[in-house]
Amino acid sequence: MVSVPAFETVDLARSYRLEGVSVDALRGVSLRIDHGEFVAIVGPSGSGKSTLMHLLGCLDRPTSGILRVNGVDVATLDDGGLAELRNQAIGFVFQSFHLLARTSALENVALPLVYRGVGRAERRERARRALSAVGLGHRLGHRPSQMSGGEQQRVAIARALVGDPKVVLADEPTGNLDSRNGEEVMDILRELNSSRGVAVVLVTHEREVADLARRRIHVRDGRIELDTAAGDDGQGDEVAP
Ligand SMILES: Nc1ncnc2c1ncn2[C@@H]1O[C@H](COP(=O)(O)OP(=O)(O)OP(=O)(O)O)[C@@H](O)[C@H]1O
Ligand SMILES: [Mg+2]
Numbered sequence: 177m178v179s180v181p182a183f184e185t186v187d188l189a190r191s192y193r194l195e196g197v198s199v200d201a202l203r204g205v206s207l208r209i210d211h212g213e214f215v216a217i218v219g220p221s222g223s224g225k226s227t228l229m230h231l232l233g234c235l236d237r238p239t240s241g242i243l244r245v246n247g248v249d250v251a252t253l254d255d256g257g258l259a260e261l262r263n264q265a266i267g268f269v270f271q272s273f274h275l276l277a278r279t280s281a282l283e284n285v286a287l288p289l290v291y292r293g294v295g296r297a298e299r300r301e302r303a304r305r306a307l308s309a310v311g312l313g314h315r316l317g318h319r320p321s322q323m324s325g326g327e328q329q330r331v332a333i334a335r336a337l338v339g340d341p342k343v344v345l346a347d348e349p350t351g352n353l354d355s356r357n358g359e360e361v362m363d364i365l366r367e368l369n370s371s372r373g374v375a376v377v378l379v380t381h382e383r384e385v386a387d388l389a390r391r392r393i394h395v396r397d398g399r400i401e402l403d404t405a406a407g408d409d410g411q412g413d414e415v416a417p
Contacts, residue, residue: 219396
C-alpha cells in the first residue's frame, strides 16, 4: 500500500499585497514530506520559510497551487474545516513561543484540547503528561513569566504535543535559546521523531541544528534551491548545487 504523505504541494505560491505592491513570498514550491520524516528548512532571511510553514500548518491559504495535508486538498475546506484539520493533525512550535503570559503552564498546554471538546479532568491529565514528557512535571503551576526561555520553549512543545499530532512544525524552535537549552529542545524533537514516529519539520538558521535533520530543504527567493531528498538515497547526502 502506498502511504499518504503528510504534506504534498504542487507549484505552491503565496503573494502578499502591500500598499498596491505584490510581494511574491513563495513562487512555486513542489514537495512531498512523508510521515516519520525529520526535515530542516533552511535559507536566507526573507526567502519564504515562515510563509511555507504557515501554509503547511493551515494557518494561511495559498494564492495558487495545490496543498494536500494527509491527502486532503485544503482548497476543498472552508475555514472551519481548515481549523479542524490544523487542530487534529498538526502541532506548532514558534520561536516566540506564543504562550499566554498570565496563565499557568498546565493551562497553556491544555488549551488546544478545549477546542476539541475534551473534558476538564482529561485535559489536565493529558497536559500534565505532556509537560512531564518535556521534563517540566515540576513546573505545572508556573506562569511563562516565571520560567526561563528554555522552559517556555518546552511548554510550547508540550502544547504542540498534547493533541498527539502526527506532525510537528517548528519555526526556529531554538532561535531564542542558548546552546544548552537549544540542545535540550532538539533532543525532545528527535526523540519524538525516533520513538513516536512524529514527522518533524523545522526552520533553522543554525548549521548544527540543520545537520541533525535527515533531510534539508534549501529555500531561496521563494523557491526550493536544493532538497537533499531529491535524488533520492534517503541518506540526506548533500548534492552540490
Ligand atoms: N504578512 C506579510 N505581508 C507582506 N509581506 C510579507 C508578509 N509576510 C512575509 N512577507 C514577505 O514575504 C517574504 C518572505 O517572508 P518569510 O517570513 O516567509 O521569510 P523567512 O524566510 O521566514 O525569513 P526569516 O528567516 O527572516 O524569518 C519577505 O520578503 C517578507 O517581507
Ligand atoms: Mg521566518
